[in-house]
Amino acid sequence: MEFSFPILNANSPISPSTMPFTVSTHRGFLPVNNPPATLPPSFAPLESLLTRMPIVLADGTPGLLAEGKLGETVEKELPDLSEEVEKYKDDAGIMNAIYRDYSFLLSAYLLEPCHLRFLKGEGYGLGRQRLPEVIAKPMVKVSEIAGFKPFMEYAGSYALYNYRLADPSLGLTYSNLRLIRAFEQGLNPSSSEAGFVFVHIAMVSHSGLLISGAVQALNGALTSDRPRFDAGMKDLLEALKEINRVMDTMWGKSKPNGYNTFRTFIFGITSQSMFPEGVVYEGVSEEPMAFRGESGANDSMIPLCDNLLQIPMPDTPLTEILQDFRQYRPGNHREFLQAVKDQSEKASLKQFALEDPDSAELYLRALDYVREFRWRHWCFTREYILKFSKHPTATGGSPIVTWLPNQLQAVLALMIQVEPYCANATVNPNATADADGPGAKDIQEIMALVKSQQVTLSKEVAKYTAERASNAASVRTS
Numbered sequence: 001m002e003f004s005f006p007i008l009n010a011n012s013p014i015s016p017s018t019m020p021f022t023v024s025t026h027r028g029f030l031p032v033n034n035p036p037a038t039l040p041p042s043f044a045p046l047e048s049l050l051t052r053m054p055i056v057l058a059d060g061t062p063g064l065l066a067e068g069k070l071g072e073t074v075e076k077e078l079p080d081l082s083e084e085v086e087k088y089k090d091d092a093g094i095m096n097a098i099y100r101d102y103s104f105l106l107s108a109y110l111l112e113p114c115h116l117r118f119l120k121g122e123g124y125g126l127g128r129q130r131l132p133e134v135i136a137k138p139m140v141k142v143s144e145i146a147g148f149k150p151f152m153e154y155a156g157s158y159a160l161y162n163y164r165l166a167d168p169s170l171g172l173t174y175s176n177l178r179l180i181r182a183f184e185q186g187l188n189p190s191s192s193e194a195g196f197v198f199v200h201i202a203m204v205s206h207s208g209l210l211i212s213g214a215v216q217a218l219n220g221a222l223t224s225d226r227p228r229f230d231a232g233m234k235d236l237l238e239a240l241k242e243i244n245r246v247m248d249t250m251w252g253k254s255k256p257n258g259y260n261t262f263r264t265f266i267f268g269i270t271s272q273s274m275f276p277e278g279v280v281y282e283g284v285s286e287e288p289m290a291f292r293g294e295s296g297a298n299d300s301m302i303p304l305c306d307n308l309l310q311i312p313m314p315d316t317p318l319t320e321i322l323q324d325f326r327q328y329r330p331g332n333h334r335e336f337l338q339a340v341k342d343q344s345e346k347a348s349l350k351q352f353a354l355e356d357p358d359s360a361e362l363y364l365r366a367l368d369y370v371r372e373f374r375w376r377h378w379c380f381t382r383e384y385i386l387k388f389s390k391h392p393t394a395t396g397g398s399p400i401v402t403w404l405p406n407q408l409q410a411v412l413a414l415m416i417q418v419e420p421y422c423a424n425a426t427v428n429p430n431a432t433a434d435a436d437g438p439g440a441k442d443i444q445e446i447m448a449l450v451k452s453q454q455v456t457l458s459k460e461v462a463k464y465t466a467e468r469a470s471n472a473a474s475v476r477t478s
């Protein structure tokens, strides 16, 4: 039986009720239509606050967050628009845009005091512990309808639903992307915040081929059709190569020393010292609530590879966080990823790949791209975060030093197990990559890197863990 999960394509009819984040082979994990940039007129008070909110406004003057005036302005100006939300419930695109906009206001409101303290060189301290009814009620309502947690999410809000095209006729290219909402430098498309968001979008714009390749490989394994499996894997490699290439542009588009100022606003509540008891959503419940923050960890491309390639994760509390992250993504992405996991297990895809040396090599090369993605990530974390901040948890609430290495070491270990199965492979590496691309490396070269990264990573994790433990101890004794 073939993989039967419904996936849209360029010819599929899209109606107002189609959920924006429905998996497709032409848009991949991006929304099926570009996000609406403006809300219906009845949301004018929300629009007005969000336009005045960024630290630096479009004309260079300071916005509400720069002066610490957002909280009081919300309390003074914002009416409860919950009833308005209901009126647009049949338009999934508008619902998602309303969700995006309330989530920006919500995060800015809760984290404004932390931003002000951070600017003074102090720790984040406490955020606001109560969310006023005028944000809490419409946010809870819209997120129920749009299918998200009532807190800013990566796909539905900050990253993948936060762009418009400067010139719609030019399509989705990097230089044509503009932000809809921002915390820091208004909508300036060359700010570090804009670069951070746009690189995510540009990477995900290559996920259509990742999805079709994955489905073809899965169908090859399910029907024991090796040429089909190998063809799917080659498409998957092609897509991963491009995704990694775009990821590497992050260094230039979003500067390491520009990251920590807007980062304050994308933290969550779960596992964060700013919200030790959670946050009370007034008018919804007096019981405090907690949600994870916006994080690329909620992107669906790497989880698709993990599930398709059956990458085993260790049985650790860190892996439980990985599983928890998987709730924080659009419902259709979640269902698709689960279906891939189930079907890949049913087909014993890894076993099927290892039964043939050429398929095994394609499988190893796919793991190598996942390794490359996760290794670059570790480098991002070192250069953008560890060098600038002592805060122990990432925006999604995972431990900053140990969490990414948990998954990276799992990939490195699996590659070492898989290598012997490629011994007699006849795959021409250049058939799947440019001569100078990472896919062109021979297996010995790849494996030498894997072994050196295993050692380097362990040493770096030990070093950062020790440094941070001694910092924490000197703070306690001073």
Ligand code: HEM
Pocket: 196, 199, 200, 203, 247, 250, 254, 259, 294, 295, 296, 297, 298, 299, 302, 303, 322, 374, 377, 380, 381, 384, 385, 393, 394, 395, 396, 397, 398, 399, 400, 403, 404, 407, 408
């Ligand atoms: C300056 C750039 C970046 C930094 C500093 C960064 C930082 C982080 C951190 C600290 C985590 C840990 C999870 C948490 O938030 O609690 C994480 C996870 C993750 N991020 Fe990023 N990230 C960056 C760019 C990206 C980009 C462009 C993508 C593309 C989709 C991405 C995708 C992911 C994924 C998939 C994970 C989970 C990794 C895993 O499963 O091992 N990140 N990121």
